[in-house]
Amino acid sequence: MSLQISNLSKSYGRVRALSDVSLSVHPGEVLGIMGVNGAGKSTLLNCICGFATPDAGAIELGGRGICGQRPDHVSRAGVGRTFQVPRSFRSLTVLENLLVVPARGEPSGIRLDRAHHALEKVKLATLANNYAGELSGGQQKLLELARILILAPRVVLFDEPLAGMHSDLCRVFLDEVAEMLSRSVAVMLVCHDPGILYRLARDIVVLHEGRVLSSGSPAAVRCDPAVIEAYLGVQH
Amino acid sequence: MSMVMQSAPSAETAPSVRQRAPLFRLHRASVWIWCLTLAGISLIAVSIPAVSAGVSFWFYLFQWIALASALNLMAGMTGYVPFGFAAFFGIGAYAAAVLSQFHHAPTWAALVGATAAGALLAVLFAPTLRLRGVFFSVVSLSLAIVLRSVIVLLPEDVAGGSSGITITGRHDPIRLYYLMVAVSMGAVAIATAISVTPHGLRLKAIGDDLDAAQIIGVNAKGLRLAMWMLSGTIAAVCGALEGLYSSAIDPAAAFNILISTKAIIYAALGGLGTVMGPVVGAVLMTITDELIWTRFPIANLFILGLIVSATVLFFPRGIVGSLLQRHPRFRRWFF
Amino acid sequence: MTSLMTGAIVNAIALGILYGLLGLSLTIVYGAMRIANLAHGEMVLAGSYVAYVVTTQLGYSPLAAIPVAFILLFLLAFALFAVAGRRLQAARDPEMASFLFFYGVSLMVASGLLFLFDADARSVIFQFQPLSYRVLGLVIPKARVVAVGVAMVLVPALFLFLYRTTSGKALRAAVMNRDALRIVGVDVERLSLVAFSVSAGIAGVTGVLLALVFPAFTPFSGLDYTITGFVVIVLGGLGSPLGALLGGMIFAFSEQLTTLWIGQSAGVLAGFLILVLVVAIRPAGLIGQAEWKS
Ligand SMILES: Nc1ncnc2c1ncn2[C@@H]1O[C@H](COP(=O)(O)OP(=O)(O)O)[C@@H](O)[C@H]1O
Ligand SMILES: [Mg+2]
Numbered sequence: 001m002s003l004q005i006s007n008l009s010k011s012y013g014r015v016r017a018l019s020d021v022s023l024s025v026h027p028g029e030v031l032g033i034m035g036v037n038g039a040g041k042s043t044l045l046n047c048i049c050g051f052a053t054p055d056a057g058a059i060e061l062g063g064r065g066i067c068g069q070r071p072d073h074v075s076r077a078g079v080g081r082t083f084q085v086p087r088s089f090r091s092l093t094v095l096e097n098l099l100v101v102p103a104r105g106e107p108s109g110i111r112l113d114r115a116h117h118a119l120e121k122v123k124l125a126t127l128a129n130n131y132a133g134e135l136s137g138g139q140q141k142l143l144e145l146a147r148i149l150i151l152a153p154r155v156v157l158f159d160e161p162l163a164g165m166h167s168d169l170c171r172v173f174l175d176e177v178a179e180m181l182s183r184s185v186a187v188m189l190v191c192h193d194p195g196i197l198y199r200l201a202r203d204i205v206v207l208h209e210g211r212v213l214s215s216g217s218p219a220a221v222r223c224d225p226a227v228i229e230a231y232l233g234v235q236h
Numbered sequence: 237m238s239m240v241m242q243s244a245p246s247a248e249t250a251p252s253v254r255q256r257a258p259l260f261r262l263h264r265a266s267v268w269i270w271c272l273t274l275a276g277i278s279l280i281a282v283s284i285p286a287v288s289a290g291v292s293f294w295f296y297l298f299q300w301i302a303l304a305s306a307l308n309l310m311a312g313m314t315g316y317v318p319f320g321f322a323a324f325f326g327i328g329a330y331a332a333a334v335l336s337q338f339h340h341a342p343t344w345a346a347l348v349g350a351t352a353a354g355a356l357l358a359v360l361f362a363p364t365l366r367l368r369g370v371f372f373s374v375v376s377l378s379l380a381i382v383l384r385s386v387i388v389l390l391p392e393d394v395a396g397g398s399s400g401i402t403i404t405g406r407h408d409p410i411r412l413y414y415l416m417v418a419v420s421m422g423a424v425a426i427a428t429a430i431s432v433t434p435h436g437l438r439l440k441a442i443g444d445d446l447d448a449a450q451i452i453g454v455n456a457k458g459l460r461l462a463m464w465m466l467s468g469t470i471a472a473v474c475g476a477l478e479g480l481y482s483s484a485i486d487p488a489a490a491f492n493i494l495i496s497t498k499a500i501i502y503a504a505l506g507g508l509g510t511v512m513g514p515v516v517g518a519v520l521m522t523i524t525d526e527l528i529w530t531r532f533p534i535a536n537l538f539i540l541g542l543i544v545s546a547t548v549l550f551f552p553r554g555i556v557g558s559l560l561q562r563h564p565r566f567r568r569w570f571f
Numbered sequence: 572m573t574s575l576m577t578g579a580i581v582n583a584i585a586l587g588i589l590y591g592l593l594g595l596s597l598t599i600v601y602g603a604m605r606i607a608n609l610a611h612g613e614m615v616l617a618g619s620y621v622a623y624v625v626t627t628q629l630g631y632s633p634l635a636a637i638p639v640a641f642i643l644l645f646l647l648a649f650a651l652f653a654v655a656g657r658r659l660q661a662a663r664d665p666e667m668a669s670f671l672f673f674y675g676v677s678l679m680v681a682s683g684l685l686f687l688f689d690a691d692a693r694s695v696i697f698q699f700q701p702l703s704y705r706v707l708g709l710v711i712p713k714a715r716v717v718a719v720g721v722a723m724v725l726v727p728a729l730f731l732f733l734y735r736t737t738s739g740k741a742l743r744a745a746v747m748n749r750d751a752l753r754i755v756g757v758d759v760e761r762l763s764l765v766a767f768s769v770s771a772g773i774a775g776v777t778g779v780l781l782a783l784v785f786p787a788f789t790p791f792s793g794l795d796y797t798i799t800g801f802v803v804i805v806l807g808g809l810g811s812p813l814g815a816l817l818g819g820m821i822f823a824f825s826e827q828l829t830t831l832w833i834g835q836s837a838g839v840l841a842g843f844l845i846l847v848l849v850v851a852i853r854p855a856g857l858i859g860q861a862e863w864k865s
Binding site for chain 3: 317363366367369370371374375377378379381382385386388389398493497500501504505508534535536537538540541542543544545546547548549552553
């Protein structure tokens, strides 16, 4: 399923967090989103998954409009996301954080098995019976990733998943993304590190003050003078 | 690609565990032990009238178990603390009293009416669920006060006016007591059933982080409404039974905010969000209440206050909640 | 305008400013610390009893009760918060923990008052010279003028404190983000302790003033004051000092005017109905920006 966004705009009071943003994510591909702090990256994800209602524009998932729907409906339609600051359910145990995902007809035994398996993948198996509130920030990010594995969405939105994560754990994340792509999941990856995006992404969109500053293949974006200017001296 | 290979074994082992229903962190035996405990309590409760002259203490004991458990369905499981909880109790009491006194309804009809009234009120008040935190609490309290005032303002032959209603129709107190036992055990059973299924997890997840819960597809609105309806209806039935049992009701007593605060406090002292907590809290506090009322007629309120404050300072998650917090091994046995 | 109407409006202004004061002291604590002080009404009530002792039992002017009430409640609250404050704020849900803790405190205060003063209603007896003023054909008791006068001094003083002093600004900033305050080096623990004690002191003064306006009170009147306080701050907007004042005025006006037009029992109903309506239309309260929506 592909995600198509056209002419999306969103303002908070006088701040234009997004203006006239169009982009699309296709199955089996990574779309990289870049931009300095406050560029509107998180707002874009919030609009897609129903936390914010755009002022104008359309969001289509597999040809069906999902703009303005409730977050749980968007989730059921096949969109999953992680948060910039990880959000786990602190009064549930690590394992329960995965079992809480609605089963949609999946037998409970299989669900339990998949949950254990997902915890092994993200290296949290030994902490299965600890409360999630007791985890470190990086571990919570991994728990969010495991939740995505259980949810198995067709479109995944990652909001700065690697920020503040140890390099070993980055490896875990990158392996999972590779596996999702092999199952033709569409991935939108908001990331501060251009190196990772240049390696993974099929296309990159650079946001700046809510507008699309540049978009295209990593090679094209990398050489775009506008991008170089916006990032001048920061990463290049 | 390597991950694809690794995930293959899971598909093979899956059928072998298909029969094993997950109880999350709980040991399977713990639920059985809990159910046996409840059955034991019911057995004792049922034999009380045979061995004891009065059932009044026991009636109120079970009433508070029911109310604390019902409140916990809402406050503990969704994090919404309804100060106006008394409105449900009051509307149930009034529905039963009006039906019994002005329309000569038998006990069962009065109770059916009270149940319907409670459910209807829950639907009417459902829009307040848009609010949260103190806003929700205070608005729900205001609605309870508004409802009480409306009942006072109604003509005397409709709802008894400000002096209330004295029920002269005959309702066997022992039967009402049995019904109260059934309602309270029913409330605890419902809480148990919700808690050991994924619904319980989902409710806690909503309380922890609403956005994150919705984004994994949890229908927060629907679940919260369901809890609200359940919680309100149980309180209305309690109100009806109490009204018929005491055979006199008035607006000040039926809508007394103490019903809300006591239910909140009993549940919180035991442990909000746990199933056992409200039962433990209600039992301990009803007994304490009874003891200090008879032993220390002057200082009783002071002692009650001291117990409440000290418990909060030293067991901030309630008795059961703090136990689970401090001793992880108990998390497999208590819930 | 009939004189009844004018009377009701004068009453409403007097009550409104007192309700505003009630909300103000409550909102400082609730807004800045997420402490739901369910014993706030009992603190107000304790102030009323101080006024009772000072005037009726000792025979001094009610004005003398004001500093006594302030100091007494300040010290009591200081001791209470020094013992419990840190534990409450460290709780996973400070709102719930403080709610329960202060419910216990309210029971203890109420039973203390019951022990000292019996369950009968008390009223303050005092002689003002003159007993009342005549303004435009209207008789206004001097007690009311004094109460409103004191409140009129106290409210701007509080606003100066909240908006002009560093501690006040820190306190208002705490409404938004406690951790940020900690990082910039504010001693949040001490700030909380002082703010809570000052809030209690003001509650005590409010109690003295309410005793001048309301004829009688019993050891069980506290809960009504607490409820009024919370309704007022939710109406105005949580954590907003100006909102508390506005909320107090609206609550008092709706109560007084409905009582005049329809009757006593409708008067009680009106204030709460207005709260429900306001929150239905503007769920953050009249001038609040607190997060309110689920
Ligand atoms: N809920 C909100 N209310 C007001 N302003 C917001 C809100 N969310 C985001 N903004 C504003 O929108 C702009 C974009 O923010 P955001 O999408 O979080 O940026 P990024 O994730 O790219 O760092 C910022 O100026 C931010 O202040
Ligand atoms: Mg962001």
